[in-house]
Amino acid sequence: MVQEKNKQLKSLNTFGISCYADQYIEFTGADDLYHIFSRNLPEQWQVLSGGSNILFTGNYKGTLLHPTDNSIEIIEDTPHDVLIRTGAGTVWDDFVLYCVEHELSGAENLSYIPGYTGAAPVQNIGAYGSEAKDIIETVEIFDLSKLSTRNLTKEECAFGYRDSIFKNALKGKAIVTNVFFRLHKIFTPNLSYSNLEERVTALGNISLQNVRKAVIDTRKEKLPDPKKIGNGGSFFKNPVVAPEIAETLQRQYPDMPVYQTANGVKIPAGWLIDKAGWKGYRRGDAGVHTKQALVLVNYANASGQDILTLATDIRNDILQKFGIVITPEINIL
Numbered sequence: 001m002v003q004e005k006n007k008q009l010k011s012l013n014t015f016g017i018s019c020y021a022d023q024y025i026e027f028t029g030a031d032d033l034y035h036i037f038s039r040n041l042p043e044q045w046q047v048l049s050g051g052s053n054i055l056f057t058g059n060y061k062g063t064l065l066h067p068t069d070n071s072i073e074i075i076e077d078t079p080h081d082v083l084i085r086t087g088a089g090t091v092w093d094d095f096v097l098y099c100v101e102h103e104l105s106g107a108e109n110l111s112y113i114p115g116y117t118g119a120a121p122v123q124n125i126g127a128y129g130s131e132a133k134d135i136i137e138t139v140e141i142f143d144l145s146k147l148s149t150r151n152l153t154k155e156e157c158a159f160g161y162r163d164s165i166f167k168n169a170l171k172g173k174a175i176v177t178n179v180f181f182r183l184h185k186i187f188t189p190n191l192s193y194s195n196l197e198e199r200v201t202a203l204g205n206i207s208l209q210n211v212r213k214a215v216i217d218t219r220k221e222k223l224p225d226p227k228k229i230g231n232g233g234s235f236f237k238n239p240v241v242a243p244e245i246a247e248t249l250q251r252q253y254p255d256m257p258v259y260q261t262a263n264g265v266k267i268p269a270g271w272l273i274d275k276a277g278w279k280g281y282r283r284g285d286a287g288v289h290t291k292q293a294l295v296l297v298n299y300a301n302a303s304g305q306d307i308l309t310l311a312t313d314i315r316n317d318i319l320q321k322f323g324i325v326i327t328p329e330i331n332i333l
């Protein structure tokens with residue numbers, strides 16, 4: 001088990017924030033976690049997996065636990081579908097690629113999302129009309145109250161829009177060790193999102209490979225590559241408001257996109273931030289991406305506080321201009 005004190009985190013978070021953690025420990029699975037938590041329970045701890053959805057606003061005064069099990073394994077194979085187990089340290093897009101290469105459908109719209117499979121259920125990651133919950137069957141957790149593993153069904157995970165039990169009742173009480181996904185042998189394309197169908201057909205036939213390629217091309221066009229410009233993807237969630245509020249705003253802004261959901265009307269925060277004039281804004285090395293206003297960026301040496309101050313200014317401005325509160329999607333530490 002790799003264990004380091006005073007660990008520099010710049011290369012371990014996609015925002016590229018330079019800061020230190022008191023302690024950093026890599027774990028493979030439940031045995032390592034048992035060892036860590038039974039001998040001396042770290043008072044303050046956090047899982048740091050792909051580091052692609054986290055903003056460090058200062059040094060981390062505690063222990064960061066980093067999963068390393070990147071195994072992918074088919075554990076059940078029926079005529080219609082396949083159950084796949086991935087260790088929590090599996091790079092998400094390695095898993096998606098594995099599915100597409102094995103002609104398994106369900107993950108292709110989620111191509112090229114950064115991060116690890118172990119974090120996918122926590123955030124219920126989503127893009128282009130699909131969410132991780134659509135393919136997750138079971139999540140194995142290390143339960144800190146019992147110091148042993150147990151499985152949660154999809155229902156028990158209480159998935160919502162970028163939300164799950166892991167961000168609520170089980171926050172600080174469980175660590176994901178394995179995720180089990182159900183993939184389909186029959187390809188049912190999900191091309192309802194925006195111009196995805198157009199982009200796929202432009203590539204030729206509607207195949208798993210072409211859906212993956214269209215999604216990757218779209219992401220590359222809109223979202224900055226963290227290897228070149230530090231960022232954590234969408235900084236805010238898209239707010240869901242009451243229909244009356246959406247209608248009032250739409251009368252004022254007829255071009256405002258809206259999506260009906262079971263809980264209300266979803267308004268793209270990126271559109272609000274763009275409309276408010278923040279797109280491409282830069283203050284020192286902290287900025288708002290030029291092609292997608294929902295993404296805050298670190299051009300080189302911004303601190304986590306610089307990014308947070310910018311985010312707070314944007315949030316206040318959106319509240320003042322539209323009367324809507326936008327909340328961070330990103331995990332702020």
Ligand code: EPU
Pocket residue numbers: 126127128129194222223232233234235236237238257268269270271274279291292293294329
């Ligand atoms: N828009 C603008 N200006 C902008 C950005 C967006 O007008 O600067 C408008 C777009 O024209 C579009 C609408 O807002 O009409 C939605 O934009 P987009 O399709 O880019 O998606 P999003 O709502 O901004 C969400 C997810 C992304 C995911 C995309 C595609 C959240 C918080 N974000 O973004 O997820 O990739 O949809 O499905 O739900 C992430 O979570 O990190 C992430 C990147």
